[in-house]
Amino acid sequence: MEQKKQFVIAVYVDNQAGVLTRVTGMFTRRGFNIDALTVGETESPAYSRITITLSGDRYAREQLINQLRKLYSVKKVEVLDDDCIKRGLMLIKVKNTAQTRSDVLAAVDVYRAKVIDYTTDAMSIEITGDPSKIDAFIKLMMPFGIIEMCRTGIVALERGNNTLFN
Amino acid sequence: MKLTGAEIVIKTLIEQGTTDVFGYPGGQVLNLYDALYKESENINHILTAHEQGASHAADGYSRATGKVGVVIATSGPGATNLVTGIATAMLDSIPMVAITGNVPNSLIGKDSFQEIDITGVTLPITKHNFFVSRVEDLADTVREAFRIAKSGRPGPVLIDIPKDVQIATYEYEPQPVVEKIPLDLARQEEIDEAIRLLNEAERPYIYIGGGAAGLGLGKEIEALAERLDGYIGCTFMGLSAVNNDCDRFLGMQGMHGHYASSMAQKEADLIFAIGVRFSDRATGNVKKFATGTKIVQLDPDFAEINKNVQVDVGIVGDVADSFARIAKGVAQKSHPEWKKTVEQLRVDENRYIAEAEQEANAPLTPKQIFDIINARKPAGTVIATDVGQHQMWTAQYVSFDRPRRFVSSGGLGTRGFGLGAAIGAQVATGDCTVLITGDGSFGMNLNELATAVSYNIPVIIVLMNNGVLGMVRQWQTLFFGKRYSNTVLGRQTDFVKLAEAFGARGYRAATPEEFEEAFVKAIADRCPVVIDTLIDSDAFVLPMLPPGGSIDDIIVRK
Helix, strand or coil: CCCEEEEEEEEEEEEECCHHHHHHHHHHHHHCCCEEEEEEEECCCCEEEEEEEEEEEEHHHHHHHHHHCCCCCCEEEEEEECCCEEEEEEEEEEECCCHHHHHHHHHHHHHEEHHHHHHHEEEEEEEECCCCHEEEEEEEHHHHHHHEEEECCCCCCCCCCCCCCC | EEHHHHHHHHHHHHHHCEEEEEEECCCCHHHHHHHHHCCCCCCCECCCHHHHHHHHHHHHHHHHHHEEEEEECCHHHHHHCCEEEEHHHHCCCCCCCEEEEEEHHHHCCCCCCCCCCCHCHHHCCCCCCEEEHHHHHHHHHHHHHHHHHHHCCCCCCEEEEEHHHHHHHEECCCCCCCCCCCCCCHHHHHHHHHHHHHHCCCCCCEEEEEECCCCCCCCHHHHHHHHHEEEEEEEECCCCCCCCCCCCEECCCECCCCCHHHHHHHHHCCCEEEEECCCHHCCCCHHHCCCCCCEEEEECCHHHHHCCCCCCCCEEHHHHHHHHHHHHCCCCCCCCCHHEEEEEHHHHHHHHHHHHHHHHCCCCHHEEEEEEHHHHHCCCCCEEEEECCHHHHHHHHCCCCCCCCCCCCCCCCCCCCHHHHHHHHHHHHCCCCCEEEEHHHHHHHHHHHHHHHCCCCCEEEEEEEECCCHHHHHHHHHHHCCCCCCCCCCCCCCHHHHHHHHHEEEEEECHHHHHHHHHHHHHHCCEEEEEECCCCCCCCCCECCCCCHHHHHCCCCC
């Protein structure tokens, strides 16, 4: 049995109402389980880019790509290389107490995160980076008391001059 | 010229070669129907009894001709009544364009009267769908819908048009019929690899499906089987792809397939699969299917390669082109051992059938009915079916003499499909059209008898009446301890009188002689006819692979 592996798929779709539903509806219908999904604008106003993170074996990956390519609104599908540039964003709110303040700020400094809101009882921190970096930061914040957090899926590009279209 | 949106839709349909549409008027398609009225010289509209019947008619029209079937319905319930018909077309890859009206843009999203989000509803059962919010986009959207419906692996496309878009005006310029998007041609290495496997095979089995049925490759497939010294089997959807009288043809394989065809597929060392999708009904337990057998697969849809079954060579692209290139590379072969094996399977199969007939002990058996139909049906007869035992008997016993003469819901298995589809197929071909149905299926949409009578569409309905839901009952007999939960119909319907009440003719047959007499009369009548044919409620469809089982579990006797 082949091992499950996480991979990142970039999808160019028509920038039109309902396209995201077509893509996610297909996932539900075909029983694909997605780890994360982001969608947003691209260099062209005609297209949106969906970045999907999925864990699965080779069969699951091929099926997902084939079924995506069959959708009329999907213009291009590519599995990105393992070494592609991946970034996620997280906003995290932690408790602000006299005992923990300096430790939290030290972590923010080391992780090159940013405090974007500060009150006497809470700090809101913004952090971007590779998903593993964000995971590590969450772990670090746990003992200080996480009040609320909100995390995006990842966006990813290939390295160098490579694009989805060359 | 400046036209209303509704006129643009109808003009574009005509421009794209549509001569017949099926449908049912309603509040949000009044403008479309007004445009149809004005164009009635150029486009024929068939008013059905129910939108579902119209959707099946458009489907049957397409199956019998390969043309894009077109259906029109109003918003809300009109649109949702198309759902089963669209899903049926989707599962069998039938090109269809469904046009629905919707409430005006200003009322969209407000739960207005007869408003439904039909593009949302049909998302998973269409190849694609469109909501057209601007009259400027209307003509090109209709053209694009035709292109999508017929390109690659065909399928249904729905266009939802708000009423204000039908009323608004815009310039219309006629354009040529849209071409299919050409399929890629296979790479030569793949073709060479396929040729190598075919040439090396000792026990070749050509396996044809719905993807080959409409390509007109029948003669070429027969010639390849001769050259390979191999045999031809097919899926349910591939039944009329080759002339069934060809002596290389073993018939349908799978759950209710011919014994010889299923067994030959199991014994083969190479399966050359053309336009099949290895459905669960065809393969049985996929883990035990064709183990150790090489598989070469041709399909227009890349997503069908390695989806259900892992193949050795999967060739995506233009199936006719790939087939021709492969066939050219195959040398004349001789496999006397394989021939001996398969001919023995045929002997066994005939023995099983003969034994079952002897044991039947009924005044009229399904096989007798089909023997008479085969002997008496005019050349080129279209055979439509509903779903159930009668459908499987049709698949097993009817001999098809040309492509596109078998009109039946394979993938979705839609009971109630048959009468609408038969009407569509008859309108499309003008040929003798016979609907084989059961009393269960027929009961679902028999209201379309009214349509057949209104337009005098001469569909011959052979109603295999056993008073039960036969296929479900067969499973209850075999797997549920004969607990016949809700499958004994207990209806008191007199189908002869019912036919007459609709204005059709009705005959009853309880013996082979009566059936033959009625069938011959029905062909001569040239009007809608129901033949109420009384059969035993305990007749079985055999052979049968039990659900989840493999060919090793095949049941050949009751």
